Amino acid sequence: MALCVYNTLTRSKDPFAPLDPGHVRMYVCGPTVYDRAHIGNARPVVVFDTLYRLLKRLYPRVTYARNITDVDDKINARAQESGRSIRDITEETAAWYHDDMAALNALPPDVEPRATEHIAEMIALIAVLIEKGHAYAAEGHVLFSVSSMADYGALSRRSRDEMIAGARVEVAPYKKDPGDFVLWKPSTPDLPGWDSPWGRGRPGWHIECSAMSGKYLGISFDIHGGGQDLVFPHHENEIAQSTCAHGAGTFARYWMHNGYLMVDGEKMSKSLGNFFTVHDLLAKAPGEAIRLTLLSTHYHQPLNWTDDGLAQAKQTLDRFYAALARVEDVPPGAAAEPHLAPVLAALEDDLNTPAAIAAMHDIVTRLNKAEAADEQAALKSALLQAGELTGLLASAPEDWRRGAGVPTSGLSDAEIDGMIAARAAARASRNFAEADRLRRILADAGILLEDGAGGTGWRRG
C-alpha cells in the first residue's frame, strides 16, 4: 500500500508522489513566540510529527522545516505590556515551546528557521514581486496586488468578490484593492525594524514562510502543513507570493490541514481564552497520554478536548505498557512485519491514526495471549515499531507503571515495597483481613496491586 494524503488543494485523497523520491521535503507553520503553547497549538505539531515519522520510514531522506515567527505585532504588544525586551520574550517562549513539544515526543524538525534571521531573503522576495508587477509600494508599505494574480483564492476556493463581500475590516486608504495584503510595513522608532528599499520597517506575516521555505526546501517542495485556520488568508497568501515570484506550478504540491481543537464544543483559541496550555496539562498527565489523545481522532476532524478523553488515553497506554512489561525479558525479534502491516497501512491511508491505534490494540491482545517465545518476540517488536511510528511507548514499561512523567506525591517507592512485603507475609499466613487492609491503604494512595505468578506488582492508577 502506498501513502495517500488528503490534499486541500484538490479536496481529495491523492496518492503521494514526491518530487524526488530520494528526498521528501515538508514545511509546517510553527509558532509565533509570545506565549505558552496551548493544546490546540500542539495538535499540528503532533500530527505532522507523526507524518514525519512515517515519511522517514518510507523514504530514504526527509527534510522537515518548521519556522519560528519571532517578529509580530502580538510580540510587540506583549513586550510593551510587560516592559521586557522582545528578545527576552521570544527566547523564553521558544525554549518553552521546545520543552513542551519534546514532552509530547515530537521530534525536532530538521530546520527551524527564525523570521528575524531571514529579513534579507524576505526583502529580496518582495523586490522580485514588485519587479514582476505583483506588488506595489505605498506610504511606506508594500502590498501584494491580488488582482495581479488570476487564480488567487484557489486553495480556499473563494473568489475575490466573496472575499470583499465578507470583509469586515476597514480598508486602509493606501490599498489599491481591498483584498491586497501587506508584505512590508513601516516601523516607528520604538518598534523592531530593518532598513529596506521602502524605508525602515518590518515584514508582514505571510512573507516569512514563502522566503524561508524557498531557502531551505527549494521553490518547489512536497508537503505544506498547518492548522485549518491557516488556509485563509495565510496559506493562500503564501501561494500568491511564492508562485508569483517563482512561476506558476511552483511551491507546495500537497497541502495538509489538521482540524480544530474544541473545548466544550467551541474552538479553542488564545483569542477566546478557553485554552489549556501544554505546560499545565503536563503537570497532571504524561506527555504520551496527551499525545495519544491528540491522535485518537483523525487529524482532519475536529477534536473535542475532554478530561475523559485524556483519561482514556492514559488507560490505553497502561494496557500497552502492561503488555510490554509481561515480555520485558523477551528480546524483540524478527518477523514483526506481518504484525506491523495493519498499523502501517492505516497510517499510509491519510494518516488514519485511530485505525492505527486499533491495530495496536490487536497486537497487544495477541501479545497477551502469545505463549511461544518467538511469537512474543515478533509481536513485541511490532508493537515497539508501531510506537516509534506514532511517537508512543518510548518509556521503559516499569517507569510508566510507576508513574513516569507525572509528578507524584504521597508514598515513596520504598514505603510501597515495604507495605507489599508486609501484605505478602499476611497472605502467607492466610491473614487476608490484614492483607486486604494494606491493599486498601495503597489503593487510597493511588497504588494498584497486581498479584501474579512471579509476585506482586504495582502501578500508579
Next chain:
RNA sequence: GGCCGGAUGGCAGAGUGGUUAUGCAGAGGACUGCAAAUCCUCGUACGUCGGUUCAAUUCCGGCUCCGGCCUCCA
C-alpha cells in the same frame, strides 16, 4: 449574507453499497483467598425525509441540528 465541514451503539471513535471496527463503560464466564491485570462471550449503532439500486449507515437531493471560516489564530 457568502463559503466549508460534520451528524455512527451509554461514551469516545474508524470504516463500509450486501459479511466483527477498536477502546472505555456495562453483563456473564475463566483465573484469583478475594481483588486487580489478563483471556473468552455478549448488546446487533449509523440525524430526518425522499431518490438511485436486487440491496444504503455507506451514493444523490431536500430538511433539521451542530461547528468553523470570511479579522489575529494551529
